[in-house]
Amino acid sequence: xxxxxxxxxxxxxxxxxxxxxxxxxxxxxxxxxxxxxxxxxxxxxxxxxxxxxxxxxxxxxxxxxxxxxxxxxxxxxxxxxxxxxxxxxxxxxxxxxxxxxxxxxxxxxxxxxxxxxxxxxxxxxxxxxxxxxxxxxxxxxxxxxxxxxxxxxxxxxxxxxxxxxxxxxxxxxxxxxxxxxxxxxxxxxxxxxxxxxxxxxxxxxxxxxxxxxxxxxxxxxxxxxxxxxxxxxxxxxxxxxx
Numbered sequence: 001x002x003x004x005x006x007x008x009x010x011x012x013x014x015x016x017x018x019x020x021x022x023x024x025x026x027x028x029x030x031x032x033x034x035x036x037x038x039x040x041x042x043x044x045x046x047x048x049x050x051x052x053x054x055x056x057x058x059x060x061x062x063x064x065x066x067x068x069x070x071x072x073x074x075x076x077x078x079x080x081x082x083x084x085x086x087x088x089x090x091x092x093x094x095x096x097x098x099x100x101x102x103x104x105x106x107x108x109x110x111x112x113x114x115x116x117x118x119x120x121x122x123x124x125x126x127x128x129x130x131x132x133x134x135x136x137x138x139x140x141x142x143x144x145x146x147x148x149x150x151x152x153x154x155x156x157x158x159x160x161x162x163x164x165x166x167x168x169x170x171x172x173x174x175x176x177x178x179x180x181x182x183x184x185x186x187x188x189x190x191x192x193x194x195x196x197x198x199x200x201x202x203x204x205x206x207x208x209x210x211x212x213x214x215x216x217x218x219x220x221x222x223x224x225x226x227x228x229x230x231x232x233x234x235x236x237x238x239x240x241x242x
Contacts, residue, residue, distance in 0.1 A: 002027055004097045005076035007065070009058040010044065010084040011035045017047050019087060026094045027080070030072070032061040057161045058083060059139075066153050079149050083140040087116070088189035096143055096187050103131065103238075106148040106173050106180040109141040116190035122183065122232045129185040133235040137181050139166040140191060148173050157220050164217030164228065171226045178235040186240060 004027035010016055012035045020029065030050035033041050045051050050072065054061055062081055066073055078097050082088070088110060100108050111125035118124050123138055139162050144152070151172045156165070170181060221228040 003077040006080045008084045009061040014084040080143040092187045107137045108182045109137045110187040110189045111185045126185045130238045131182045136232040161213035163213040
């Protein structure tokens with residue numbers, strides 16, 4: 001029985017069901033479908049271990065799952081929470097879990113190839129590195145161990161829509177740790193640019209209050225005395241062995 005868990009909140013314009021699923025999977029997948037197409041829902045249902053239907057953003061839906069299905073949560077030790085458009089292979093997902101465990105990481109993510117969208121330079125792939133220890137892991141691809149996830153869930157507010165959750169994750173787990181969070185350069189993925197997506201229309205726009213998500217985060221960060229953002233630091237690197 002695996003202790004690795006992949007979660008995503010998915011819509012109608014995703015290839016997760018062909019990219020992240022094959023016979024070599026060393027993880028289980030839980031999907032929350034936020035679309036309205038019964039045929040697409042049933043297609044996904046045939047491919048994943050767990051599925052539900054609910055409106056909302058990825059972490060809003062994950063919090064709902066965490067709060068209502070703790071019996072499922074308790075079966076797993078590592079949680080990879082992916083945006084539904086991330087291009088990554090089954091083998092790379094498997095290896096993300098292995099590297100996270102080997103290096104005792106609280107939170108980590110794969111590096112991003114420059115053929116896709118790069119929101120933060122610190123997440124860009126480094127060819128000769130295994131990983132870089134940092135104080136930042138982007139909200140679209142975080143892999144948590146159970147303790148780090150539990151700490152985040154204690155402070156995660158339902159109003160948050162993606163923006164700021166990456167800062168919140170690090171803050172609640174200890175901002176000054178220099179070997180607990182990492183960008184895994186041995187593993188790469190692609191965050192598709194809007195122009196390259198199957199649908200040119202952003203599905204983020206379907207979420208209530210999405211256009212206020214930065215202000216919502218700023219207000220909540222102030223309320224709990226969390227920095228709304230902070231300088232992104234690269235502490236040290238581990239090179240790939242020859």
